[in-house]
Amino acid sequence: MEKTLLIVNPVSGKGRVRSILMDLIAALCSGGNRLGVCVTEKRGDAADFTEKYGPQVDRVVCTGGDGTLNEVISGLMRLDLDLRPAISYIPLGTTNDMATSLSIPKDPKNAITHLDPNLSEQRPLDVGQLGSDYFGYVAAFGAFTDVPFTTPQAAKNTWGYLAYLTEALGQLTEITAHHARVWYDDGYFEGDLLFGFVTNSLTVAGGLVKFDESNVRLDDGLFEVLLIRKPRNLAELNNTLSNILKRNFSTENVTLLHTSRIGFEFDAPVQWTRDGEDGGIYRTVDVINHPRAVKITVRGSI
Secondary structure: OOEEEEEEOOOHHHHOHHHHHHHHHHHHHHHHOEEEEEEOOOOOHHHHHHHHHHHHOOEEEEEEOHHHHHHHHHHHHOOOHHHOOEEEEEEOOOOOHHHHHOOOOOOHHHHHHHHOOOOOEEEEEEEEEEOOEEEOOEEEEEOOOOHHHHOOHHHHHHHOHHHHHHHHHOOHHHOOOEEEEEEEOOEEEEEEEEEEEEEOOOEEHHHOEEOOHHHOOOOOOOEEEEEEEOOOOHHHHHHHHHHHHOOOOEOOOEEEEEEOEEEEEEEEEEEEEEOOEEEEEEEEEEEEEEEEEEEEEEOOOO
């Protein structure tokens, strides 16, 4: 008999959880398994529920977007390693980059089939740490990276991904670069950066940035770090963005690193995001990889 904690974000993805909730509960209670349900009301609830009840269950199932999953991971990281239950994820958000990397179906009814242990398996997953906080797939700074958390929730619910694009277009006249000194496993980097991603993912920014699957593992203790230098003119900016979309990460303005930790020192405080949510403001910050820190339900190899 398995004990499960179900964490429900009722507003994520236009409240789609209501249409699948009974199917989800039925799947989790099959065979006499025991189930506890917690519904989030505000930011931080999912992390608190996970920390409080996690040691009492075999797995935590969360419904919502990448931000909800981030909170569950953060709650688990407050626990000792041997007290962390496995995670299962039913994606209901707007971008769901983590679901893409983990090959979890975006259709929630199909994702419920991942809960059947005969059709899935638990795999280890690295967890990143930005300052004192944790992230599952990306910590980012610079142009457009704050769009997911500055876009109003009502707009997300109404317009979905279009709301993100509208918010990004509104920032076009305000793009600035950040001078940074960067330390990582194999060296040092300095320059004026337009934006940067520290990732443990195959895809970020709603799929606009994709990495070669043959070069990325989600449990190898290494980040993929994408640093974009400030272009000299609009033509160079267009060329840089084109190279990113084509996965050409070895150009004058695009640098891709593989490292277990990385430190940034900026000339002025810089806003960061974690898994699409507010990640805090830092002038100096270390980003650390915690290898194989949690287990998550997937189908096939990651």
